[in-house]
Amino acid sequence: MFKKILIANRGEIALRVIRTCKEMGIKTVAVYSTADAESLHVRFADEAVCIGPAPSSESYLKIANIMAAAEITNADAIHPGYGFLSENARFSKICQEHDVKFIGASPDMISKMGDKATAKATMKAAGVPCVPGSDGIIEDFESCERIAEETGYPVMLKATAGGGGKGMRAVWSKDDLRKAWDSARQEAAASFGNDGMYMEKLIEEPRHIEIQVVGDSNGKACHLSERDCSVQRRHQKLTEETPSPFMTDELREKMGAAAVRAAEFIKYEGAGTVEFLVDKHRNFYFMEMNTRIQVEHPITEQVVDYDLIREQILVAAGVAISGKNYYPQLHSIECRINAEDPYNNFRPSPGKITNLHAPGGHGVRIDTHVYSGYSIVPNYDSMIAKLITTAQTREEAINKMKRALDEFVIEGIKTTIPFHRQLMDDPAYISGNYTTAFMDDFKMNPPVEE
The missing domain is CATH 3.30.470.20 (ATP-grasp fold, B domain)
Incomplete structure (x- = not known):
């Protein structure tokens, strides 16, 4: 069993993990940004390390700072909570390379399931019912038109790297497809640096x-x-x-x-x-x-x-x-x-x-x-x-x-x-x-x- 777990998160989920660790007799390390110095997860952990200023990009998303905190506190495992780096394949891999157990999915698993188009193909192979639509990323608008006709309107365009509703567009007829395709790709590129799109049948009253x-x-x-x-x-x-x-x-x-x-x-x-x-x-x-x-x-x-x-x-x-x-x-x-x-x-x-x-x-x-x-x-x-x-x-x-x-x-x-x-x-x-x-x-x- 682990001797010390670093919680690479903040707020209620960090406190939630600390509580279970204490009940299991496992020491805990909280990490926090300067904005979170007064948070309860900092107060109730056995140790706490400041990992940067308020912006997430400079603290809770800064892998080097989190790994440094794990090293100086001799943590042998990291619990990522949800959000932030919890589904980051690179973070999982870096933990693996430094013999720190990532309490979550393996890098390969995160990569497989994190990309929605790849995940859908994997689930089809597993015999899990999937929404009709494109097989993977749509190459161009002509392919988009063809797949929409084959699937049958209404359809939903989705960013393959999406989340939080970004890069998603419901399309009810052929006349609306071009505008939806362009705007969804632009939003996806701006939000995720990836404008890859896939398409699914729009499920009514879901x-x-x-x-x-x-x-x-x-x-x-x-x-x-x-x-x-x-x-x-x-x-x-x-x-x-x-x-x-x-x-x-x-x-x-x-x-x-x-x-x-x-x-x-x-x-x-x-x-x-x-x-x-x-x-x-x-x-x-x-x-x-x-x-x-x-x-x-x-x-x-x-x-x-x-x-x-x-x-x-x-x-x-x-x-x-x-x-x-x-x-x-x-x-x-x-x-x-x-x-x-x-x-x-x-x-x-x-x-x-x-x-x-x-x-x-x-x-x-x-x-x-x-x-x-x-x-x-x-x-x-x-x-x-x-x-x-x-x-x-x-x-x-x-x-x-x-x-x-x-x-x-x-x-x-x-x-x-x-x-x-x-x-x-x-x-x-x-x-x-x-x-x-x-x-x-x-x-x-x-x-x-x-």
């Missing part, structure tokens, strides 16, 4: 449902059932739940088996997520694989009583998994609390938290790195907390979430708490009848005057 998997170094994998991540804004998840209100026992078995087949086909090691689009007829199609821990992993932990970070560490240390699949025994919902103003188009709201009261009680979990007096800086993602409620039924979990949101007080900045509170009263959400287009028609009620 749900975004992902399957949590864990694989070990022996090539064995298991699944921990699904999470429904369909409530999104600009392709960014806002809330997630498990089990999915759209799921049937038969569909869960099929999707779980496909996800395990995908993981075992590529001999996947570690915790990962196989993401699917599911249409209104419950046909499911592979979308992508995330070769890291997910933001929304706590809801899975709550319904199957399983520490995914602990399992990541055990698998990285060479421990074999049991191989059995896990199924939800309870219902759990996560609301991502962001420092954003939901009444002003979710505009970022950095600043100092002047007062904070966190909710509690049975079935309420909060993962956060902030506290009263903490300053939210504008340099990083705006998520400041995850509020998770767990109960016997979905209705009880929603009611518990309403109560917890009413108790959650964060003053000094704007947050998305009012959005989530309104969401929990929304008839479409309560019925479970929502798709990835849910936010297109969602309007915030006027703020309540105090």
Whole structure:
């Protein structure tokens, strides 16, 4: 087992990893930028090393600085969390070359699954259902026209190096194709330095449902059932739940088996997520694989009583998994609390938290790195907390979430708490009848005057 793990991340996920390491008797090293000196992950780690100034490019994305921190603290493993360098094949390879265990996917695995076009070809070979469309990157516009005709409109153009909704365009007819092709390529080139495009059939009324998997170094994998991540804004998840209100026992078995087949086909090691689009007829199609821990992993932990970070560490240390699949025994919902103003188009709201009261009680979990007096800086993602409620039924979990949101007080900045509170009263959400287009028609009620 590892003696000391460096956490190459910040905020709530860094604190989350530190907690499990402490429970396992493993020493921890926090790294931080100058902007994060007062963050809780710095306070609760056994050691902390400043790795640079506030910009991510000069700190949390600076591989040389992170490796130097690992060297001077004698860390024998690095946990990358999510975001930043968690799916960076070069970082994984450098760790490998310096005999520091990267608690995540191998460089080859990240490269295979990180490029969406390559990942799709791999999944086709594994016999996992894929969305009809192009085989790999589209060479030119003439090929784009031909593939669109063969696939049948509507289609979706996607950047092969994409993420966060960048370089994506829905095309409903041939007349719109040229404009979409040009603008998607320009945006992809500007965002990722890569204008490679591929095309998929546009799935109508889709749900975004992902399957949590864990694989070990022996090539064995298991699944921990699904999470429904369909409530999104600009392709960014806002809330997630498990089990999915759209799921049937038969569909869960099929999707779980496909996800395990995908993981075992590529001999996947570690915790990962196989993401699917599911249409209104419950046909499911592979979308992508995330070769890291997910933001929304706590809801899975709550319904199957399983520490995914602990399992990541055990698998990285060479421990074999049991191989059995896990199924939800309870219902759990996560609301991502962001420092954003939901009444002003979710505009970022950095600043100092002047007062904070966190909710509690049975079935309420909060993962956060902030506290009263903490300053939210504008340099990083705006998520400041995850509020998770767990109960016997979905209705009880929603009611518990309403109560917890009413108790959650964060003053000094704007947050998305009012959005989530309104969401929990929304008839479409309560019925479970929502798709990835849910936010297109969602309007915030006027703020309540105090």
